[in-house]
Amino acid sequence: MRALEERALRVARTRWHTPAAERAVARFSRVGEHGAVWLALGAAATALDRPRRARWRCALSTIALAYTANTAIKLLVRRRRPELEGLPALTATPTRLSFPSAHASTSFAGALAYSRAGLPAAPLYALAGGLALSRLYLGVHYPSDLIAGSLLGSAVAALACPRRSPRSPRSPCPPR
Numbered sequence: 617m618r619a620l621e622e623r624a625l626r627v628a629r630t631r632w633h634t635p636a637a638e639r640a641v642a643r644f645s646r647v648g649e650h651g652a653v654w655l656a657l658g659a660a661a662t663a664l665d666r667p668r669r670a671r672w673r674c675a676l677s678t679i680a681l682a683y684t685a686n687t688a689i690k691l692l693v694r695r696r697r698p699e700l701e702g703l704p705a706l707t708a709t710p711t712r713l714s715f716p717s718a719h720a721s722t723s724f725a726g727a728l729a730y731s732r733a734g735l736p737a738a739p740l741y742a743l744a745g746g747l748a749l750s751r752l753y754l755g756v757h758y759p760s761d762l763i764a765g766s767l768l769g770s771a772v773a774a775l776a777c778p779r780r781s782p783r784s785p786r787s788p789c790p791p792r
Contacts, residue, residue, distance in 0.1 A: 621758045622700065628752040629703045638754075642707045645750035649710070651722030653743070654679045657730065668734060675729035678776040682725035682769045686718045689768070697756055706754040717757045720748040720765025721772075728773035 647653040658676030662669055695715035697705065723744035731737035748766060751757040 617760075621760055622698070624759050625698055625752065625755065626700060626703065629700060629706075629755045632753075638706050641750050641753050645707060645719070645747065645754060648719040648723060648747035648750070650718070651679045651683050651726070653747075654722050654726030654730075657726070661730075661733070661735075671733045675726075675733040675773075675777055678729040678773050679722050679726050681776060682721045682772040683718060685772055686716055686721040686765065686768060689716055690714075690718070695758075695761070698758055700755065703755060705756045707756060709756050714757050714761045715764060716768055717748060717751055717761040717765035719751050719757075720744075720762045721769035723747045723769065724766040725769035725773040728770055729777045732773070732777045732779060 655676065658672055658679060662672040662676055665672060690711070690713045693715045694713060697709060697712055697714040727737065727740035727744040731740050744766075748762045752759060752762060
């Protein structure tokens with residue numbers, strides 16, 4: 617399995633790379649650090665959409681919960697980031713731990729939570745997928761880190777933000 621992951625990572629690190637593309641992907645990836653883009657989106661929606669404020673607060677807290685769960689798992693698993701000979705990572709990382717990917721966890725939690733809060737799912741998932749894949753392109757995660765992160769984020773959001781029932785269209789969050 618590890619050999620297959622390293623082959624996939626090597627392909628991601630050697631195909632479609634130009635200096636301009638690498639700079640652009642690194643900049644794009646930075647917006648996902650610590651779930652920043654998702655937290656900003658949720659904070660803006662919470663502030664601007666008064667009728668659905670409770671829904672947005674719940675979705676916003678889901679991103680924080682996904683990030684916290686991701687960090688706890690990372691500290692338990694302690695998997696080191698990839699190191700490919702001759703292909704150094706193209707961006708700095710906050711830690712040397714890689715499993716699961718926090719970019720993937722927060723992004724997929726955000727995509728599901730915000731789509732259930734009322735935003736269109738397709739652009740949210742496009743952003744989530746792009747942020748997750750940027751980490752592979754930059755050489756800081758194995759493919760399984762992305763898969764585990766996306767599953768973790770999706771599970772957290774599915775539990776924290778259940779689908780709205782026809783009887784209760786105003787809030788996807790469980791009653792408090």
